[in-house]
Amino acid sequence: MKLLILDRDGVINEDSDDYIKSLEEWIPIPSAIAAIARLSKAGWTVAVATNQSGIARGYYNLATLDSMHARLRELVAEQGGEIGIIQFCPHGPDEGCDCRKPRPGMLKRIAAHYGVDLAGIWFVGDSSGDLEAALAVDCQPVLVKTGKGERTLAKTLPAGTLVFDDLAAVAAHLLQ
Structure with missing residues (x-):
């Protein structure tokens, strides 16, 4: 199985330091939607692992998050592709869950869902937390310069990070 795991905000859609709180604020990066569709049509399974602490903070609810993910699936499908499993962490940073990146819980759940070993699987993100989560499960950390990527690039990256x-x-x- 050719599996690629993506962070969402800043990789697939525009990011905001004020959180993406509504379907109207969820603005896809057009080239990202096309890229997912191209990968899917070429036999790749594209999964998503995204921190969504705005739920715990009361900025939006699960129905709103579901509408964003439905729109993502719709846009990719319009270009002939599909999105695999979408894992999200609804917890706040102080809740001590195992899923909030940089913890690797979501990546482990994706691996269990597909019955794969994560060693060498690319995890694409725009933050240090994404890269740390990738390393925790032996994924290949991949940084994109969109979203918070430029800010992250200014820091020390884990050895072997692809940019x-x-x-x-x-x-x-x-x-x-």
């Missing part, structure tokens, strides 16, 4: 301009560049590399 790309955006998800479209990741897809181009994987499909070459």
